[in-house]
Amino acid sequence: xxxxxxxxxxxxxxxxxxxxxxxxxxxxxxxxxxxxxxxxxxxxxxxxxxxxxxxxxxxxxxxxxxxxxxxxxxxxxxxxxxxxxxxxxxxxxxxxxxxxxxxxxxxxxxxxxxxxxxxxxxxxxxxxxxxxxxxxxxxxxxxxxxxxxxxxxxxxxxxx
Amino acid sequence: xxxxxxxxxxxxxxxxxxxxxxxxxxxxxxxxxxxxxxxxxxxxxxxxxxxxxxxxxxxxxxxxxxxxxxxxxxxxxxxxxxxxxxxxxxxxxxxxxxxxxxxxxxxxxxxxxxxxxxxxxxxxxxxxxxxxxxxxxxxxxxxxxxxxxxxxxxxxxxxxxxxxxxxxxxxxxxxxxxxxxxxxxxxxxxxxxxxxxxxxxxxxxxxxxxxxxxxxxxxxxxxxxxxxxxxxxxxxxxxxxxxxxxxxxxxxxxxxxxxxxxxxxxxxxxxxxxxxxxxxxxxxxxxxxxxxxxxxxxxxxxxxxxxxxxxxxxxxxxxxxxxxxxxxxxxxxxxxxxxxxxxxxxxxxxxxxxxxxxxxxxxxxxxxxxxxxxxxxxxxxxxxxxxxxxxxxxxxxxxxxxxxxxxxxxxxxxxxxxxxxxxxxxxxxxxxxxxxxxxxxxxxxxxxxxxxxxxxxxxxxxxxxxxxxxxxxxxxxxxxxxxxxxxxxxxxxxxxxxxx
Numbered sequence: 001x002x003x004x005x006x007x008x009x010x011x012x013x014x015x016x017x018x019x020x021x022x023x024x025x026x027x028x029x030x031x032x033x034x035x036x037x038x039x040x041x042x043x044x045x046x047x048x049x050x051x052x053x054x055x056x057x058x059x060x061x062x063x064x065x066x067x068x069x070x071x072x073x074x075x076x077x078x079x080x081x082x083x084x085x086x087x088x089x090x091x092x093x094x095x096x097x098x099x100x101x102x103x104x105x106x107x108x109x110x111x112x113x114x115x116x117x118x119x120x121x122x123x124x125x126x127x128x129x130x131x132x133x134x135x136x137x138x139x140x141x142x143x144x145x146x147x148x149x150x151x152x153x154x155x156x157x158x159x160x
Numbered sequence: 161x162x163x164x165x166x167x168x169x170x171x172x173x174x175x176x177x178x179x180x181x182x183x184x185x186x187x188x189x190x191x192x193x194x195x196x197x198x199x200x201x202x203x204x205x206x207x208x209x210x211x212x213x214x215x216x217x218x219x220x221x222x223x224x225x226x227x228x229x230x231x232x233x234x235x236x237x238x239x240x241x242x243x244x245x246x247x248x249x250x251x252x253x254x255x256x257x258x259x260x261x262x263x264x265x266x267x268x269x270x271x272x273x274x275x276x277x278x279x280x281x282x283x284x285x286x287x288x289x290x291x292x293x294x295x296x297x298x299x300x301x302x303x304x305x306x307x308x309x310x311x312x313x314x315x316x317x318x319x320x321x322x323x324x325x326x327x328x329x330x331x332x333x334x335x336x337x338x339x340x341x342x343x344x345x346x347x348x349x350x351x352x353x354x355x356x357x358x359x360x361x362x363x364x365x366x367x368x369x370x371x372x373x374x375x376x377x378x379x380x381x382x383x384x385x386x387x388x389x390x391x392x393x394x395x396x397x398x399x400x401x402x403x404x405x406x407x408x409x410x411x412x413x414x415x416x417x418x419x420x421x422x423x424x425x426x427x428x429x430x431x432x433x434x435x436x437x438x439x440x441x442x443x444x445x446x447x448x449x450x451x452x453x454x455x456x457x458x459x460x461x462x463x464x465x466x467x468x469x470x471x472x473x474x475x476x477x478x479x480x481x482x483x484x485x486x487x488x489x490x491x492x493x494x495x496x497x498x499x500x501x502x503x504x505x506x507x508x509x510x511x512x513x514x515x516x517x518x519x520x521x522x523x524x525x526x527x528x529x530x531x532x533x534x535x536x537x538x539x540x541x542x543x544x545x546x547x548x549x550x551x552x553x554x555x556x557x558x559x560x561x562x563x564x565x566x567x568x569x570x571x572x573x574x575x576x577x578x579x580x581x582x583x584x585x586x587x588x589x590x591x592x593x594x595x596x597x598x599x600x601x602x603x604x605x606x607x608x609x610x611x612x613x614x615x616x617x618x619x620x621x622x623x624x625x626x627x628x629x630x631x632x633x634x635x636x637x638x639x640x641x642x643x644x645x646x647x648x649x650x651x652x653x654x655x656x657x658x659x660x
Contacts, residue, residue, distance in 0.1 A: 015591065016591075019591065023332065023335075026336075026339060029354075030339065030342070030354070033353060033354050033356075034353070037346075037349075037351050037353065038349075038351065044613055044615075044616030044617045044619075044620075044621045045612070045613050045616055046349065047346040047348065047349045047351050047353060050342060050609045051342055051353060051354075054335060054338045054339055054342060054605075057331070057335045057338070058335050058339070061328060061331055061332045061335055064328040064331075064332075065328060065329075065332060068326075068328060074591065074592070075325075075592045077590060077591070077592075078386055079386075080385040080386055080590065081384075081385055081386070081387065081388055082385070084384035084385060084387060085381050085384060085385050085586065087384075088377075088380060088381055088384055088558070089381075089579070089583070091558070092377070092558075092562075092575075092578075092579040092582070093579070095562060095575065096572055096575045096576055096579065099566065099570060099572065099575060100572040105563075105566060108566075109559045109562065109563065109566075112555070112558055112559055112562060113555040113556070113558070113559050114555075116380065116384075116551070116554055116555035116558050117551040117552060117554075117555040118551075119384045119551075119554075120384060120387065120550050120551035120554055120555070121387065121550075121551060122549075122551040122552075128551075128552075128555075131552070132555070132559075135556070135559070136559065139559070139560075139563065143211075143563070143567065147212070147214070147215055148215060149211065149214060149215065149567045150567075151563075151566060151567055151570070152566060152570045
């Protein structure tokens with residue numbers, strides 16, 4: 001909001017430039033990957049044709065997004081708070097790590113529940129942990145026993 | 161004509177078996193319960209509840225799906241009326257007038273007119289589906305691969321470019337979806353594309369992982385990031401639930417008009433229910449005898465758009481069932497539901513598994529009826545669900561969302577993809593890119609590619625085959641016009657603005 005110049009009311013949108021660059025990068029990855037494919041089709045198109053078509057489209061769209069960003073044509077954005085986003089991502093990382101190291105479904109989803117709840121402003125970690133454990137045990141029992149879906153087991157699941 | 165009645169009667173016989181009735185009941189109940197949660201639209205409702213149906217037989221699970229689908233729609237309108245957070249853009253018109261009615265203590269009649277209107281529209285539109293589908297199947301069996309390819313081009317363009325705010329951003333979303341669709345083993349030559357040596361990627365990107373990541377995880381991240389902006393307020397349902405004679409008189413015509421907008425537009429591959437709901441809203445605003453009430457809680461403004469929304473939902477099932485063409489995020493999730501049993505909707509399915517298709521269509525009638533009976537008496541229960549504190553609500557949504565992936569494929573790679581798609585969904589919301597085209601691109605991209613390659617193999621590599629078939633040539637022209645129209649119209653608009 002610093003530029004009040006009436007001739008150029010809209011500024012270059014930096015995030016838009018990053019988006020355009022990412023799209024161009026994605027197109028490059030597609031072409032690079034397609035080069036390793038062998039065209040075995042006698043007639044018509046082989047497996048490498050479609051990635052090239054999609055990459056061309058992405059390149060055009062990168063240019064389109066680039067122009068939009070230069071003109072500042074992107075819709076207005078509201079301010080965001082990065083802390084809750086990181087908290088939830090930490091929760092997801094914990095979940096993946098616990099599942100990966102064999103900690104089981106209950107511990108993994110409980111960790112995600114507590115961090116998400118904290119991200120939305122709750123500070124009662126003990127209460128939330130108890131709620132999370134009870135809930136994930138109930139979900140585990142319902143899905144593992146009633147619907148016979150196999151969920152990953154860890155130390156807690158073996159006790160049940 | 162008589163064939164349709166016979167088939168429908170056969171479908172009814174399938175649907176009213178006690179076990180199937182129970183599945184439909186569980187479906188509408190779960191669908192409404194999940195759909196009523198703020199921020200969860202019908203597409204996400206279906207995606208979240210997919211794992212519940214993993215172990216059922218295809219017939220039972222599709223019937224449960226029909227219930228979940230309609231239940232999610234009913235639930236969404238309840239949320240729109242009572243807390244003014246439409247779970248999807250198609251409920252925006254409802255939120256506009258319905259929430260004002262709730263604030264004025266007329267939440268009961270608003271919920272009632274939306275429930276009865278949805279029932280009327282859903283029933284008429286399902287009848288339309290039952291009669292239109294066999295006819296379209298007859299047309300579709302004459303389609304060659306080049307015609308299918310052209311049809312998908314139409315769907316690509318209309319879903320992403322024609323009706324969005326910005327064709328460039330819509331197409332960007334579509335191409336992200338098309339890129340994801342390329343991942344995995346190429347079905348014709350067995351070569352791996354875009355897998356970067358990761359064995360888990362050989363099977364390609366799971367539709368449910370993408371949809372749950374984009375919709376559920378992305379939405380949770382987005383809401384968390386802007387928690388300081390919004391204050392949701394739940395309107396209590398005060399006064400009578402029932403509509404007065406005056407309410408009925410003002411509602412029935414909007415219901416029918418809404419259906420007339422919703423069904424045809426939903427049945428065309430034109431993407432989503434936004435257009436018919438807004439058309440219906442503006443029509444009712446123009447025709448009403450109480451223009452002063454619009455913007456302050458006019459019952460016509462709830463009745464019409466709600467009917468249009470439900471009718472278009474049934475309409476999108478026409479291209480989905482007859483051509484295998486999903487034109488909305490919800491339809492894409494329904495298609496994923498079919499695919500988990502190796503079933504591919506299309507003319508063949510009508511011929512090979514008529515019991516499944518007609519059982520599903522008959523279940524739509526039954527689900528609609530159950531919802532009418534269930535929804536209004538149970539409104540107190542749904543309101544209590546709405547009162548769950550936000551931290552627990554989103555924590556629960558995320559647990560349930562990851563559970564689907566954990567149950568299907570408990571691998572670190574798959575869960576990381578889910579988290580990655582969540583971040584993508586968050587960024588797309590933040591920078592205002594539409595999400596449905598990504599899902600449609602992932603599903604339709606590989607199908608379009610294989611149809612195109614088949615067509616070119618048949619024609620010995622001659623690309624003229626695409627314009628030599630009259631069906632394909634027509635469809636490709638439509639796609640081209642639909643692609644260029646928004647740019648041309650925008651240019652005209654700018655020209656006019658300069659003139660002023």
